[in-house]
Amino acid sequence: DTEVTQTPKHLVMGMTNKKSLKCEQHMGHRAMYWYKQKAKKPPELMFVYSYEKLSINESVPSRFSPECPNSSLLNLHLHALQPEDSALYLCASSPPGTVTGELFFGEGSRLTVL
Amino acid sequence: AQSVTQLDSHVSVSEGTPVLLRCNYSSSYSPSLFWYVQHPNKGLQLLLKYTSAATLVKGINGFEAEFKKSETSFHLTKPSAHMSDAAEYFCVVSERAAGNKLTFGGGTRVLVKP
Secondary structure: OOOEEEEOOEEEEOOOOEEEEEEEEOOOOOEEEEEEEOOOOOOEEEEEEEOOEEEEEOOOOOOEEEEEEEOOEEEEEEEOOOHHHOEEEEEEEEOOOOOOOOOEEOOOEEEEEO | OOEEEEOOOEEEEEOOOOEEEOEEEEOOOOOEEEEEEEOOOOOEEEEEEEOOOOOEEEOHHHOEEEEEOOOOEEEEEEOOOOHHHOEEEEEEEEOHHHOOOEEEOOOEEEEEEO
């Protein structure tokens, strides 16, 4: 069982909707990540938070807005999305002081934009 | 710049036979290398990692990989495939010079026949 919990597992939204994806971990990890994964492709990095501060934004469109309210929670706010934004959105975390690249992933939120 | 090439997009094996997934990398400096597995509709799970210690790395579920610097390879093997090994496998490289950003290979889908 994964120790990174993502909700909801499935989300269908229209292009004018506002919704949020949530991610939670209680492992004491201080780095948290959002990845986007299209079908049959590897994950693509979107955002990295380190100690609750945004450290990496991979030139993601502003219709995706990340938020890290505390060290255990990571949100991804969605607004005015396009059908091509339909994908599996993966949250991950990594503990401090360990080898970079050793990530713990959640099971993902599958987003469909109509 | 770092890059990863997984030489086979699909591998089909019979249950009980060996599995070989091939990965070649390009890196300017000493990289860290990882194999992740993704079962259908699941997140990614770390199988094993290489971080400049022993070149033969043992991971979970009977998998192992050998780092060969002269060949810039990090192939993943398992002596005897199990039905539960059917999944997508990603080879991943990370290096400090790239800001510790992960670069994913394109993935190898493994099919296990009974």
